[in-house]
Amino acid sequence: MSGAVHRVSDLVARGLVKSASVASLDELVARYALAITPAMADLIDPDDPQDPIARQFVPDLREADTKPEELDDPIGDGAHSPIEGIVHRYQDRVLLKLLHVCPVYCRFCFRREMVGPGAEQVLSASALDGALDYIRNHSEIWEVILTGGDPLALSPRRLADVLQQLDAIDHVKIVRIHTRVPAVDPARINDAMMDVLAATKKTLYVALHANHPRELGEAAAHALARLLRAGIVLVSQTVLLKGVNDDVATLTALMRRFVELRVKPYYLHQADLAPGTSHFRVDLDVARALVSQLRGTVSGLCQPAFVLDIPGGHGKVSIAPDHLAGAHVLDHKGRPHEYPAPATGKPDFRG
Numbered sequence: 275m276s277g278a279v280h281r282v283s284d285l286v287a288r289g290l291v292k293s294a295s296v297a298s299l300d301e302l303v304a305r306y307a308l309a310i311t312p313a314m315a316d317l318i319d320p321d322d323p324q325d326p327i328a329r330q331f332v333p334d335l336r337e338a339d340t341k342p343e344e345l346d347d348p349i350g351d352g353a354h355s356p357i358e359g360i361v362h363r364y365q366d367r368v369l370l371k372l373l374h375v376c377p378v379y380c381r382f383c384f385r386r387e388m389v390g391p392g393a394e395q396v397l398s399a400s401a402l403d404g405a406l407d408y409i410r411n412h413s414e415i416w417e418v419i420l421t422g423g424d425p426l427a428l429s430p431r432r433l434a435d436v437l438q439q440l441d442a443i444d445h446v447k448i449v450r451i452h453t454r455v456p457a458v459d460p461a462r463i464n465d466a467m468m469d470v471l472a473a474t475k476k477t478l479y480v481a482l483h484a485n486h487p488r489e490l491g492e493a494a495a496h497a498l499a500r501l502l503r504a505g506i507v508l509v510s511q512t513v514l515l516k517g518v519n520d521d522v523a524t525l526t527a528l529m530r531r532f533v534e535l536r537v538k539p540y541y542l543h544q545a546d547l548a549p550g551t552s553h554f555r556v557d558l559d560v561a562r563a564l565v566s567q568l569r570g571t572v573s574g575l576c577q578p579a580f581v582l583d584i585p586g587g588h589g590k591v592s593i594a595p596d597h598l599a600g601a602h603v604l605d606h607k608g609r610p611h612e613y614p615a616p617a618t619g620k621p622d623f624r625g
Contacts, residue, residue: 277312282333289320290332302333306550307379307390311459314378317488326486326518331378337550343585346387348546350587359397359405363589366416367448370405372397372436373423377459382515382554384546384583389423396432406439409446417448426455430466434473441475450479452511457482457489460497472504482537483511485519487527490535498535509540512578514561515554522567529568529576539578544593547585558613562593584611 278284282299285291285308291299310331318328347353351371354363361369373396374389383389397405409415418440425433440446455462471478480501484490501508510532512519519525529539542565545555556564565580582593588605603613 277315279310279315279331280308282308285332288315288318290318290328295335298335298338299333302335302337306333306337306381306386308333309377309379311377313460313493314458314489317491324517326524327488329517330380330382330485330515333381334553336553337381339552340549341547341552344547344549344551345585346549347587348384348548348585349583350585351385353587357404357408358401360408362408362412362415363587365414367419368409368412368415368417369419369421370409370436371422372402372420372425372432373428375427376422376424377427377455377462380454380513382513382545382548382551384548386548386550395423396428402436406436406443409440410443413445415446417450418446419450419452421452424453424455425451426453426462426467430470433467434470437470437474437476447477448479449474449476450481452481452483454483456480456497456501457484457494460493463497463500468500468504471501471506477507478505479507479509481509481511481540482532483513484528484532485512485515486524487531490528490531495535498537502536508535508537510537510578511541511543512539513543513545513554514556514564514580515545516556517554520556520560520564522564522571525564525568526572526576529572529578533573533575539576542578542580544580544582546583558593565593582613584613586611 279288282291282296282303286293286296314327314331319325351361354361356362359371361371375391375395376389379390409418420436437449440449482498498508512528514520519528532539544558544561545551561580569577580593581590582603583590584603584605588609588611591603591605603611605611
C-alpha cells in the first residue's frame, strides 16, 4: 500500500520518531507489529509531540515496560477456546477469529501478542472448517462475531466464503464484524467488498473501532454511508486511552460524530491489561468521573456503555457503581474479582 508505514525507517522519514531511537524501536516492533495506513499516517501532525493519532499507532519505548499485573491474554480468550478459531465465552454467541493481521496495529491492542505478520496470518482451511462445524453443532449460538485481526482485511473472496457458510446455519441469526477498516482504510469499502457484505442473508452488524474524532473524516463518512445504504447496522467501539481521548471535550466530539454518521455509540472500554500498555490506562476513578461528566453533557444517543473485561476470561461488565465494591468488580454471574489500579499489584484471577 503506497504511503503505508511498516518500518521504523518510515517513521523517521516522516519525522515521527528520532533517528537515535531506531535500534530500540526496531527491537520493539519485532515483538509488537507496526503498520499505519496512509489514511492514518496522513492525519498525524509531526510537529505535535502529543498528537492523539500518533499515540495510537507510533511505537513508544514505554511499551517495553511490562507491569506485574499485565497478561499476554488479558481478557482470557484461551480459557474459552474449545477449538482453534472459536472463543465461546457467552452461551448465545461466539467469536470467530479469522485472521491475525490488521491494516493498522494499535499500540494498546489486547491481542498484541497474537497479531501481526507471521506464518499463520489467516485461519487455515481445516481450522476454519472445524470452527464452522462447532457453530453448526451448537444450536444455542445465535450470534457470530467475526474478529481477529480485522475481518475486513480479508479478501472479498475469503470473506464471502465465510458469510455464505454462516448463511446456511439456521440457528445463527446475527453476524457482527469488529473492524477498524472504514476509518483507517476507507478505500477498502469498495464495490467488491460491498457486494459481499450486501449479499449475506443474516442480519449484519458492523462494530466500528475509533478512538478520536479526527479518525472520522470525509473518506470514513463515505465508507460508512455505503454500509448504511446496504442495510448494515453500525455501532461503535472505543477504548478510553490516556493522552488520546481522556477528556470530556474529546469524548463528546467523538460520540457526537458517531451519531452524526448514524453509528450508535455502543462500548467505551477500559483499556485492558495487555503487556506494555500501562501508559495508556486511565485510573478507574478518573475514568468513571469522565463518563459521569459525559452523561451530563451529551444526548442519550451519544452514551456508550462503559465496560471492563475482567482479566482472566471472566467476561465484560458495566463499570457502574453497582458493579464496584471497593477494589472488586462483579462478573455477569455475580462473582467478585480483584481489579487493580495501575501498579497496585497482581489481580486475583481465581474467580
